Amino acid sequence: MTPTIAEQSAADLGGEGSILLRQRRDHAELDRLMNAYLAADTTETSDTTDAIDSYRERLWQDIVQLVFSHAFAEETVLWPVLRRVSPAGEDLTARVEEEHQAINDLLAQVEKADPDDPRRRAWIEDAFTLVRQDIRDEEDELLPRLRDALGDRQLRRLGAAWEAVRRTAPTRPHPAVPRRPPGNAVLGVALSGFDRLRDLARARGPSARRAGLSAGVPVVAAGAAVLVWRAVVRRGTRCRRVAARPGSKR
Template structure:
């Protein structure tokens, strides 16, 4: 059983395969975490951390809704494998909730960020080395591509922040997660709009111009 990490796109079922989509997003998580470690500007670092959180939680919700139930039905030891990954997801969820409540200047927060990054990297390895290869063995390329479309559809409308009380399995995660997704995405949009207004005002101030009136971000 080979890890999906080193396989070609064709071996993974083609460009639309859920395995290709998963590996691509895992690589983006790794890239963003590496970037976050290197950044020294506090605002850039916070923005990158927000991007990581949004990516990780939408990704995990789609896994738990679309992929892991199929693994439990299709793979002999699927229950054990998914339970381990779900526990990792819960730990990431709980720790990220604590991070979001702490002030960016709090030294405890930085330690929690390091811990959550380590958990995310471990989760990626467990999925790519153990769980996803079992799914690959159980499904053909055409089904992997159909599953990729379903996974992507759910991911695009999934929550983007931690919600520790939401169950890890359907139907509970969908019943609670869908309303929270709308709230998360509204909150993300407000944050982005507020940041844009601030950047425009700072530019206008530095250039000696008055900033044009802005519409409220809600």
């Protein structure tokens, strides 16, 4: 099997736009945000406590939004493909879905907690530990199997579908939403608009206008992405069947 995607070049991962590169970039950004959050109260600074708290809260909101949009797109686009092209896909995606659910539950707990609750910091650190484990499982186990099963063009096509869904996905914890299609997509599209309006209320300046635009078009974009995703699934399954025929070449 292909080694962990953490150590592969862009060309090895299918080139620019590949789902593997997109995933790795998101993972790196999550790692950066989590490290910044944990270091926020230990860095020597002249800022007031209120300023540090405000900075940390902005980091927290960025982490939450990225975690949930990223995971939703994985569950809607990537894992159905992996289950079709890899014999180990069912077991591997089930394990990662359990990790996603545990992260969802923890972050929902944090979101509901009073900011002064002394348990909040421990819950956040536990959530970060789970996120880092999820990243390792994906980069070391799941994503290499997509590299083994799909060609470069398929990886780039899958990346485009994943990105379209990610940009219109829910950005807040919703523990009751199913982890698999079609249930997650049906509920997720409606929740996405609600989440992004909440994000807009917290935003400022030009970024708020961009958030407002994305909040208004989740149904159209997600629908287009699902069509692309279905095409990738059918093509990937067909390629696997062809490769399995005696005398066939990949």
